[in-house]
């Protein structure tokens with residue numbers, strides 16, 4: 001009897017103790033769905049263990065995306081797990097909250113008073129960029145048609161853009177005119193435009209927080225130059241601001257930088273809610289200055305809210321939770337909260353920049369002041385340094401830090417740089433530890449130089 005009981009207990013344990021379970025004694029199926037089911041706890045623990053092989057998000061200094069979330073976000077995400085934001089009939093309140101977020105962003109970006117904002121949520125800035133680009137293309141084409149002019153060669157002018165704009169250009173058949181970076185510059189400069197803009201230019205993309213260097217492009221100067229070009233040639237070229245990161249930083253840290261709808265030429269702005277907007281992954285935003293800038297035939301109107309709910313998206317079904325979490329964060333933090341968060345990040349980035357500047361071999365490209373809370377730097381004299389930045393990235397990775405090295409885009413592609421993003425949740429102490437590890441890595445690589453310089457850039461650069 002006693003024996004029998006023990007056996008029962010053991011059999012039961014085998015079902016619930018993760019590491020003596022049947023599934024745990026096997027290599028997990030990789031190509032076929034298993035024949036039978038397994039207990040929740042066992043599968044959960046086994047997968048959680050496997051995921052430990054992923055990089056540690058808190059040490060990922062490569063990504064712009066938030067790795068911070070609070071308890072309220074987790075709880076609301078749980079509540080919203082079954083909400084599909086596209087079903088505006090079933091989830092009218094989620095749709096209403098999306099609309100509030102659009103209006104809040106339009107206000108944050110100084111849209112003209114007394115107008116109703118047009119805009120929507122997206123899966124991220126990439127989808128928002130597609131929508132912004134499409135609106136530019138549609139409006140240019142309508143204008144050209146009305147004038148009886150050809151519409152077969154649209155182009156989009158930009159500086160060192162994120163890959164999403166290259167995708168937009170290819171997917172939607174627009175020539176991408178990428179202006180090379182000049183020596184010493186961190187992005188597109190106004191004086192370069194005249195050479196690239198013409199009657200077929202559907203718009204200019206200005207980036208608020210260049211992916212490579214983290215600096216802002218001078219949107220006001222770009223707008224002034226486009227005013228001048230219009231006066232000279234008659235071409236009225238709108239600006240789309242890619243504020244993937246900066247759209248949530250500049251309004252709080254740099255209210256005097258004029259980059260948004262205060263400039264009449266800025267037709268639309270996108271941002272990633274899941275970057276400095278602090279929402280969980282999977283939400284972006286696009287807002288047009290006024291509703292008329294969004295061509296009616298791109299928009300599908302949904303009227304069940306009593307008002308007018310324009311929807312314009314590439315995707316259909318999408319989770320509603322990120323949108324609710326975004327609104328939660330607006331309410332939870334308020335302007336003052338966002339300002340404190342971004343200020344703390346900027347101060348931490350500037351602290352790290354000072355440490356890096358003091359180490360000796362590095363020259364800062366961007367010191368964390370005036371644009372994104374981030375630092376970018378290069379080797380002052382790569383030829384006289386016994387290691388390169390790829391070696392340094394590898395060395396830091398041994399301590400778990402993910403710090404990407406990559407070449408700048410053309411024409412500065414002979415310059416390799418490293419970039420650290422400071423996001424909410426990255427502490428001063430952590431950056432002090434990183435600085436200590438950087439110093440140790442430099443010392444080690446100087447004392448024991450790698451045999452030959454690592455040749456090609458590694459993958460792992462997160463745009």
Ligand SMILES: *Cc1c(COP(=O)(O)O)cnc(C)c1O
Pocket residue numbers: 064123124125126127162164207208209210211242243244245272284463
């Ligand atoms: C991150 C980023 C994007 C892409 O945004 P996702 O939200 O990842 O789709 C586009 N442009 C810039 C400048 C970015 O930093």
